[in-house]
Amino acid sequence: MKSSHALSESQRLLTYDRVVTKTRRAIDTKAAILAAARARFAREGYRSTTIRAVAQDAGIDPALVMRYFGTKPELFAAATDIDLRLPDLADVPAGEHGERLVEHFLSRWDGRTAEGEVLLILLRSATTDATAAASMRELFARQLIPSLRPLIADESELPQRVGLVASQMLGLALTRSVLEISPVAAMPAEAVAANVGATIQRYLHEPLRP
Amino acid sequence: MKSSHALSESQRLLTYDRVVTKTRRAIDTKAAILAAARARFAREGYRSTTIRAVAQDAGIDPALVMRYFGTKPELFAAATDIDLRLPDLADVPAGEHGERLVEHFLSRWDGRTAEGEVLLILLRSATTDATAAASMRELFARQLIPSLRPLIADESELPQRVGLVASQMLGLALTRSVLEISPVAAMPAEAVAANVGATIQRYLHEPLRP
DNA sequence: GTCTATAATTCGATAGAC
DNA sequence: GTCTATCGAATTATAGAC
Known part of the structure; x- marks a missing residue:
């Protein structure tokens, strides 16, 4: 029986490398979706923005948007969850x-x-x-x-x-x-x-x- | 051959009456649609307002809305075509x-x-x-x-x-x-x-x- | 004048292959 | 991780009966 412990060093490196690559791509994809979603929401508002349009802008499949963010309301929440970093004016005259x-x-x-x-x-x-x-x-x-x-x-x-x-x-x-x-x-x-x-x-x- | 000129007096009155009734109802219906549309548009905006909802509020069939106003954009235009009657402040201090x-x-x-x-x-x-x-x-x-x-x-x-x-x-x-x-x-x-x-x-x- | 029935799209969401 | 295929619901709009 072949267990994961039986992997050769090169096999392990290959596996690791593939995982890292997939993970990095996933992060990129997620960021690309968020950026595309923000741009669409900003131009057309919530109702008129479609998952399909966001996916096309991000260059990926619509199903991926659902996979990463679950539902459209959750995508909106993720896109707008941000600290406005308002300025501290305490030291200003x-x-x-x-x-x-x-x-x-x-x-x-x-x-x-x-x-x-x-x-x-x-x-x-x-x-x-x-x-x-x-x-x-x-x-x-x-x-x-x-x-x-x-x-x-x-x-x-x-x-x-x-x-x-x-x-x-x-x-x-x-x-x-x-x-x-x-x-x-x-x-x-x-x-x-x-x-x-x-x-x-x-x-x-x-x-x-x- | 029966032409419209052959109608009896009572028949003519009946016809006239029916036409008047229909016309008055049409005016009421149109006004009801406009009022319902304004209320919906005001609460939910253009995109979220549906012809069906407007028709239901007005108590009539959705097809009637299309008959009277053609398309949804035309309904919106009709609902918002109004003189704001802004006040004349020329005589105010x-x-x-x-x-x-x-x-x-x-x-x-x-x-x-x-x-x-x-x-x-x-x-x-x-x-x-x-x-x-x-x-x-x-x-x-x-x-x-x-x-x-x-x-x-x-x-x-x-x-x-x-x-x-x-x-x-x-x-x-x-x-x-x-x-x-x-x-x-x-x-x-x-x-x-x-x-x-x-x-x-x-x-x-x-x-x-x- | 009013309504029924339905055509034609479009969208969010899911299942499953690769 | 990513994509193909598709379902089910909702919507505008039209054709035609009554």
């Missing part, structure tokens, strides 16, 4: 908070980074898909609020202030990077940072109205 | 423009009027459907810009100013009425009008930054 925050988001969206892409994915999908909307609310509560907490003087005003900030920042992403309403889409990043930054600044530090 | 504008939109969205519903429909659909996105840009150019033109001192700044206004107003609709991010959704209308109104006021009348 208080008067520059608004402008710096807008600059940060603009560089993410305009530069099409992974973090920026995820935000656009959620924005495109959250308007029709309940799961994506929940992710957006969670992102607000778990990432945006904590990151801005150190900047707000009165803790009791934190949720309202961050809510107002979100209304302007998401509206900016929507008009500039999704709907591409021309005056906003064409506006230089510096002008956006200055004008919208002044609004964020007010929402963060100016007295709230009743 | 310049210092109140921002707050009044926010109050106007809030009453439309919170009260679920036809105009407000159409804006929410477009907002939910425009993130994934190119046709809806085009409708949104057209609405911006054909209705929002003209309605705000009389308020802006320097005509050359009109597009940028209205673009900034749109970024905040659409962001407000998104966070409050679509995503329902809690601090914004729970905020009393008066507080929203005051805080966001101040932003709109700045975008309309304060000096633009470079």
Whole structure:
């Protein structure tokens, strides 16, 4: 009877080599699927993105997508599960908070980074898909609020202030990077940072109205 | 040979009556379809709304929807073809423009009027459907810009100013009425009008930054 | 005017060969 | 690990009976 212990050294190396190759390819495939999925979700939203299209973009078979991620909702969850790495503005002069925050988001969206892409994915999908909307609310509560907490003087005003900030920042992403309403889409990043930054600044530090 | 001229008076009345009844029912049916379509589009967006669901809501057969509106894109166009009836603020003191504008939109969205519903429909659909996105840009150019033109001192700044206004107003609709991010959704209308109104006021009348 | 029946696609998901 | 083949469900749209 031939057991695995009876393998010759060359056989073992061959087996090992094949396993490593398969594993590395699997990692590449998984990454390729995720990248293709993010791009599709970002352009077309959850509902219009098909497993078949993602597979074609990644250059593999649709069945592989199911094998790696199980279901379409799980693929979406994997594609959007990311730390936005929001900036720490504690050391920035208080008067520059608004402008710096807008600059940060603009560089993410305009530069099409992974973090920026995820935000656009959620924005495109959250308007029709309940799961994506929940992710957006969670992102607000778990990432945006904590990151801005150190900047707000009165803790009791934190949720309202961050809510107002979100209304302007998401509206900016929507008009500039999704709907591409021309005056906003064409506006230089510096002008956006200055004008919208002044609004964020007010929402963060100016007295709230009743 | 029996021609239509040979109909008796009672027969003619009967025929006429039947035609009138059918016509009135047709008008009702068409209106019922449109109302059901608006409600579905507003809640679920373009892609997820099905002809079958609309027909069921309207209490009629799916084939009737096709008969009256041809195709699904045409149904969508008919459901969103509406005059937003934006307010004329020419007689309002310049210092109140921002707050009044926010109050106007809030009453439309919170009260679920036809105009407000159409804006929410477009907002939910425009993130994934190119046709809806085009409708949104057209609405911006054909209705929002003209309605705000009389308020802006320097005509050359009109597009940028209205673009900034749109970024905040659409962001407000998104966070409050679509995503329902809690601090914004729970905020009393008066507080929203005051805080966001101040932003709109700045975008309309304060000096633009470079 | 309204409905039944169905054609023609498209998609998510599964089973199984290699 | 990867792919072929296919099922079952859902959807838009059409043809035609009543």
